[in-house]
Amino acid sequence: MTMHAHDHDHGHDHSHEGDGFVFGHEVLGILADRGGRLPVAELKSAASAAFGEQAVYGNCHGDRFDFEGLLAFLSSAGKLSLDGDHAALGRNPGCSGH
Structure with missing residues (x-):
């Protein structure tokens, strides 16, 4: 079973839930x-x-990305580490709960 924007639960509200990302x-x-x-x-x-x-x-702020854009965003936020052609969990892999 996959989770979608309206199914996740990590302790904060999203004004854009149900927007289809x-x-x-x-x-x-x-x-x-x-x-x-x-x-x-x-x-x-x-x-x-x-x-x-x-x-x-997308992210919890409502920004939208294609897959490569998402990887770049997650990398800049420390949630993902890109090393050549590999991706790994970064130093802050979870949602910060902002």
Whole structure:
């Protein structure tokens, strides 16, 4: 069973719930479930299988991204580490609960 924007629960409200995008922490969940480190292509394939090839990704502030944009955002927030063609959980992999 996959979670969607309206299904997740991590202690804070989202004014944009139901807008039809996949939260970044759902992609981090895929990464965590698969050992915390994957080739980016494998992570993208897993996300496409879980959420659809045309999925729109977003963060808790309502910003929208394509898959590559999401990885860049998660990396800049310390939630994901990009090393060459691999992605790994970063120093702050969870939602901060802002």
